Amino acid sequence: MSVESNNQAVYRTAESVSPKHPDKICDQISDAILDAYLAKDPQARVAIEACGGHGALFLTGEVSSSELVDVKQIARRLAGDVEIIERIARQSPEIAQGVDAGGAGDQxxxxxxxxxxTPELLPLEYALARALNRFLYEKWPYDGKTQVTTYDGQIAAIVASFQNAPHDELAVAVRQWFAQQKYVAGDFDGISLHINPAGDWQIGGFAADAGLTGRKLAVDNYGPRIPLGGGAFSGKDATxxxxxxxxxxxxxxxxxxxxxxxxxxxxxxxxxxxxxxxxxxxxxxxxxxxxxxxxxxxxxxxxxxxxxxxxxxxxxxxxxxxxxxxxxxx
Missing domain, CATH: 3.30.300.10 (GMP Synthetase; Chain A, domain 3)
Incomplete structure (x- = not known):
């Protein structure tokens, strides 16, 4: 097994990103479109990819369904008023024949x-980074990233970068989270803190960067300590x-x-x-x-x-x- 022993005193680091991160916006668009098809047609075959940024969104992939869905309306609910380019086709008949027979849709x-x-049965550093991100997102529902490093089961370093969050207020919120979090004890003053380390920022989401479905695989899974296997989840039906x-x-x-x-x-x-x-x-x-x-x-x-x-x-x-x-x- 390629995972470090739980008994080792080692550094472990994981990150989390907020729902307004451009990659996560694309993931949500892909899955929202999938949900819309499944609500009308539980047998729909769906594989939707989204790529967006700077006022534009590209939707592509394959859908095989007897129902119609307004994919542009769904996309704009999550991405805002952007130009949308759509290139969606039916599933390849050569792939479909294997799936129709009950087989896997891919290797x-x-x-x-x-x-x-952790209570969630997840790696500690991953659970910490995600819990911190959720806590901060409740205060600043914008683009943001967190990262937590642990050593021997204690927090060694925290990185927190959130759009529209003034440095001093963000630092106070991180301290508040530490006092309330349920995972580890320890001394907050001994943690290496990096709060908006590149400076406070107000431009985020699609206005600052491009996003792509499936580009946050370690965040979607268990963090970087656990090996990744297949591809992305979002936008894909369960075949x-x-x-x-x-x-x-x-x-x-x-x-x-x-x-x-x-x-x-x-x-x-x-x-x-x-x-x-x-x-x-x-x-x-x-x-x-x-x-x-x-x-x-x-x-x-x-x-x-x-x-x-x-x-x-x-x-x-x-x-x-x-x-x-x-x-x-x-």
Whole structure:
């Protein structure tokens, strides 16, 4: 297993970005469009990518559905008054034939993970960075990023950069968060703080930078300590195992963590396009590999078990796909 031992005193760092970060805006647009199709047609095949910035948004991908959705209206709800260029086609018939037969919509390796470091069963540094970001976003609902470094289970450094947040007020808010957070104790005055380190800023979101669906994969998953497997989740219906396989891998990891009273579990599921069963299904429980049994790991089986054919995805694109109480976290 390529994850550091929980007993090691090591530095670990993870970041989080706010829902108004340009990449997250694109993720939310992709998933909002997916939700709109699924609300009308649970069997819709959807793979939508968004790229935006500086007054323009490009929507592309594939949709196969008997229903129509106003994708531009959805995009403007999240992106504002921008020029929209749309290039959306139907799913390739060569891909569709394999999916129609119940097979995976693509090849790939999906990773699931769970550990006992936090109540959400997530890595400590990742949970800290995300919790801080949420706290600050409630005060300043704009573009923003946080980053937390831990050493031996304690916070060693914090980076917080938020649009429209004056330095001194942001510093006070970070201290307030530390006093209320539930993950670690320790002395706040010993933490290395970097508050708006490039200076206070008022230009953010699409006005400051470009965004792209699927560009915050470590934020969407478990942070940089845990290896990444497949591609992005957002904008993809659950016949794409990039999404459904990753969700099922998390579910198995959570189940095995409890079943074996383990400290951490990493799950690997690997698929071949057009085939309904994984070519690998492995759980690594506290460093020991175990086969995965007792689950229907076909795309159809996963969709049924986790109820993935219903609209529910826009919220997943805001603050990560795991540890937020979704069906695959339980």
């Amino acid at each position: 790939g390796v999906m990773i699931g993970y769970a550990c006992t470091e 794409k195992v990039d999404r459904s396989g990753a969700y099922m891998a998390r579910r198995v990891a959570v189940d095995y963590l409890k079943k074996f009273a383990a400290q951490e579990v990493l799950v690997r599921l690997a698929y071949a396009i057009g085939h309904d069963q994984p070519v690998e299904a492995t759980a690594v429980v506290d460093g020991v590999e175990k086969p995965i049994a007792g689950y229907d790991l076909s795309p159809a089986g996963i969709i049924d078990k986790l109820q993935l054919a219903r609209p529910q995805y826009e919220p997943t694109a805001r603050y990560g796909h795991f540890g937020n109480g979704f069906a695959w976290d339980k």
